[in-house]
Amino acid sequence: MVQTVRIEAVAREHAGKGAARATRRSGLVPGVVYGAKQEATLVSLDPRDVMKELTKGGWQSHLYEVAVKDGPTERTIMRDVQFDPVTDRPIHVDFQRVAPGARIRVRVPVTFLHEDTSPGIKAGGVLNVVRREVEVMAEIDKVPDSFQIDLAAAKVGESLRWSAIKDNFGARPVIVGRDFVVATVAAPTTDESLTPVVAAPVADPKAKGKGGKAAPAKAAPAAAAKPAAPAKKK
Template identity: 70%
Template sequence: MVQTIRIEGEARELAGKGAARATRRTGRVPAVIYGAKQEATMLSLDPRDVMKELHKGGWQSHLYEVAVAGGKTERCLMRDVQFHPVKDTPLHVDFQRLAQGQLIRVKVPVTFLNEENAPGVKEGGVLNVVRRDLEVLSDPDQVPDQFEIDLSEANIGDSVRWSNVLDHKGTKPVIVGRDFVVATIAPPTVEEEIVVQAAPTPAPEAKGKGKGKK
């Protein structure tokens, strides 16, 4: 299950550039929560909370519970962050509210089973991982911790694909229309031995004849 991250927000009533600048002068970051056919919720955030999430990486796949006025919380995704062009500090944050039954886009890591027993690996082949994470659409409450692929029958030259994932766990791949490659069993690398022949040793020059006596 995906971790839900809580962020404390403070409600703000006014919208527009002037109101946003006023919010920034107080040391906070203006933000908005939109979507699910509801009115937008205006709020402000502590910039330290925003930067903490940005430094984690993958923030667009995280599920957030944002606290707003009156103890109410909004379940949403962080969709966009605008930055100061010089200071590189956050200027505005956009959240998308999750509607009932809405899927979220997440990256799930892949684990390969029985790699050491794969016929191709035993013959000297190498597992070449094309995608270490698979990007899928998932129910927010049922995001898999990982996907598994069994390599016990993988031979040299074989490709393992999305269809080889043992259990898709109710998810849908973001890549549609093709059974995309996750990994291959590459043939062993053959290093050619280069023989460098030494240059032939030049024959010694014949000694010149001495001058005859007059």
């Protein structure tokens, strides 16, 4: 089920780009906690705590308790992270407050079981993942770490759809009205361009050999060398 991670924060007093730049110059990452019809709370975070969560993966399906120093502990999800285009480090984090029992829109990663024993893959098929994550509406306390699809019986050419997920934990996909494809087991491909092509000899249709059969084509005779011009008398 959904993981709950505690992350420490310090309240910020001022909003705006200038205040955010000042926070980053001090070695912290600016952030904001919003939602649930409450006033937004400006916070500063330790960049090591942020990077730790980002490198773990699946952070968009985790529940975060943002513990503000000398302030409240907010129950949130990490909704968005902005990165520096040069250093690729986080420069701003958005947290959205959630209430118990509320449904939230999250992306849940998909994992595949028994890939090594799948008859389709053992026969040379290739697992083609169409959706590595599925966006769903789920209760905050029931968001899974991942959806699982079992490949134990998957054959070449088979499509694994939303209905193939072992347990959706009551989540409803954002895509409605169809059993959409999550992955397929594609047939192995061959590269025909690597097959050498041998040209057949071309026979002269006018020439006939013994028995009336067309004789094989002959190479054109080499052009005769022209005689050298006589030397002029002095």
